[in-house]
Amino acid sequence: MLFFPQAETRDKGIHMRKILIGIVLMAGWLVSHGSFAMISMELTRGVAGAIPIAVIPFQGADEAPQNISKIIGNDLQNSGRFKVASQPTDNTVIGKVQSLGNGRYEISFKLLDALQGKGATALSQHYTVSEHELRAIAHHISDLVYQHLIGVKGVFSTKLAYVVVQKTPEQTRYLLEVADQDGYNPRPLLSSPEPIMSPAWSPRGNQIAYVSFEHRQANIYTQNIITGARTLVSNYPGINGAPAWSPDGRKLALVLSKSGSPNVYVMDIASRHLTQITNDFYINTEPSWSPDGRSLLFTSNRGGGPQIYQVNLANRAISRLSYDGNYNARASYTADGSHVAMIHSVAGVYSIAILDLDTGVVRVLSNKSTDSASPSVAPNGSMILYDTVLGGRNVLGMVSSDGRIQLILPARNGEAQDPAWSPFLG
Amino acid sequence: MKLKQWIDVALVCSVIALVGCTSKHKPQDELAINDANSAYTDEGSQSSGLGEDTKFGDQQGTHLAANRTYYFDFDSNVVHDEDKPAISANAEKLAANPSSKAMLEGHTDPRGSREYNIGLGERRAKAVAQILAEKGVNRNQVRVVSYGAEKLASSGHSEADYQRDRRGVLVYLQQ
DSSP states (O other), X not given: OOBOOEEOOOBTTBOOOOEEOOBOOOSOTTOOSTTOBSBOOEEEEOOTTOEEEEEOOOBTGGGXXXXXXHHHXXXXXXXXXXXXXXXXXXXXXXXXXXEEETTEEEEEEEEEEGGGOTTOEEXXXXXEEEGGXXXXXXXXXXXXXXXXXXXXXXXXXXXXXXXXXXXXXXXXXXXXXXXXXXXXXXXXXXXXXXXXXXXXXXXXXXXXXXXXXXXXXXXXXXXXXXXXXEEXXXXXXXXXXXXXXXXXXXXXXXXXXXXXXXXXXXXEXXXXXXXXXXXXXXOEEEEEEOTTSSEEEEEEOTTSSOEEEEEETTTOOXXXXXXXXXXXXXXXXXXXXXXXXXXXXXXXXXXXXXXXXXXXXXXXXXXXXXXXXXXXXXXXXXXXXXXXXXXXXXXXXXXXXXXXXXXXXXXXXXXXXXXXXXXXXO | OHHHHHHHHHHHHHXXXXXXXXXXXXXXXXXXXXXXXXXXXXXXXXXXXXXXXXXHHHHHHHHHHHOOEEEOOTTXXXXXXXXXXXXXXXXXXXXXXXXXXXXXXXXXXXXXXXXXXXXXXXXXXXXXXXXXXXXXXXXXXXXXXXXXXXXOSOSOOSHHHHHHXXXXXXXXXEO
16 A cells, blocks of 8 residues: 655745655555556557567466466567467467465466477476566566567566656646556655656665755655665755766765756765766766766766766766767666667757767667657666657657667656666566 | 826836836936926925835836746856846845845756756856845855756747746745
8 A cells, every 4th residue: 555644844934835755665565456557558669570479368367367468468569579469370478377375376388489399388487476476477477488589688577767747737746656667556656746856776676866856955865665765865055966876886976066066976875975076167967877887977068068978987087979969968878888878969859869889870769759858778778768748748758779669658647757767676 | 288298208107117117217207207296386385206105216126026037048047138127126125134035946948858957957047146146145045946847837848838948036935
């Protein structure tokens, strides 16, 4: 159940609005309540060479409250890499559900590979799970199938964090939510009458850092996903923004303007000790760690307009990375360090683009609207999550790193923005 | 006829002043009012003004100070000249009462990177804060906060909407 303690603060002589802090009691992170999706996924373009696969309804499916084969079929179809059919083809997933009583189930599945011979089994597994783990096990099966046939680790068991904005004539409410990668099981981590921005997952996915304006200034918090407990880590005068966890999880890169203008700092989380990385009067923001933890990408307007720069943390040498277009911002590496995703603007159209670091070529990926932002790369590098405007509404989008697969994820309970893709979890 | 014309001019100017015209009309107003008055005084009595609370200068000041939202051009933090009188009027209010506190919010239109927009918004708020400080407001009376593109004035996505979003807003917290 969700529990929202209400905090009310009054300052002498100053009228403060009620601050509603929602903290999730995590008695069962995987509990699914009627399994409805707050974020819905619509595949708008799939890849031409999609692999045909059949996902046959599991035997004994009505013994369980979740439709395992349907979840697997949706996962594979929405990846854009598979064309899901209901009749057996070269690749077929079959399975069985058996209720063991006491809310426990035995789930077994097989991936049949017709090319290896009739009934040849490429994969075969069985699991014993409780009711609240049914969706998770379906996603796990999708991961195994995806990895076996595509050769890349699947992201069906990962999560998305994002901000939902709910506007009524009386007030605006901001929610920081975490949902499954398919949009199901949304959980609010924070509910506030003031903006929330820049959610950032810790490397093992157990914490999220974010910026909250609940005290009418920008402060950075970290919050434990499981317990909901949160810590104020940065409340310096001026901007506190763009938190980014180091690969070892021990440091946060962030932006402070206490020096007079926004500069990039690295904070040791345990000691709160700050190291200043940039030191000038430009706008320097959006630090992002290299996979080896030795350098940061950041956005700076030191060249006139926002462009991507790299700073070596050992010697503070700064070099420019983006030359294409008059506006490049919010860069982040793919996990293998070979590409950088970013916001890229040419002639007033803001798109998501990917820069190949070997060739220097920038490819524009999103084509849905003129205002796309906040790119976040999936941990397997295959897809990029971002926010965009469609039909006048803020929605999330996903695009594959080669641009061929496009999905739109509108929120059902408001407008969604500022998303972050979790790392591989547990 | 000449006097009536002067009275008409005075009335028109006072209406314009009420919707925020520049102060260069002020001396003409006062001359016009004095001219009008002198026509109606008896020979033996003293001419008088219309009273302290109807001084056109102060009414203008109050109306100027009521304007607390200042707009900016795309990618710019340069304060428009036409906003400077209103900012000065607010500076006077704040400087006259050193215990009063205010907040200066900086905002941008929604295009581009959210965190970069936080940086741009801060530059806008600081540009207004700089003028307040130059006019004698104590720096610790005014807190600067940038909301970037997180609190848009307008939900639309036309150029006119973007113009409404790009603003600095002075908010009095305590008088």
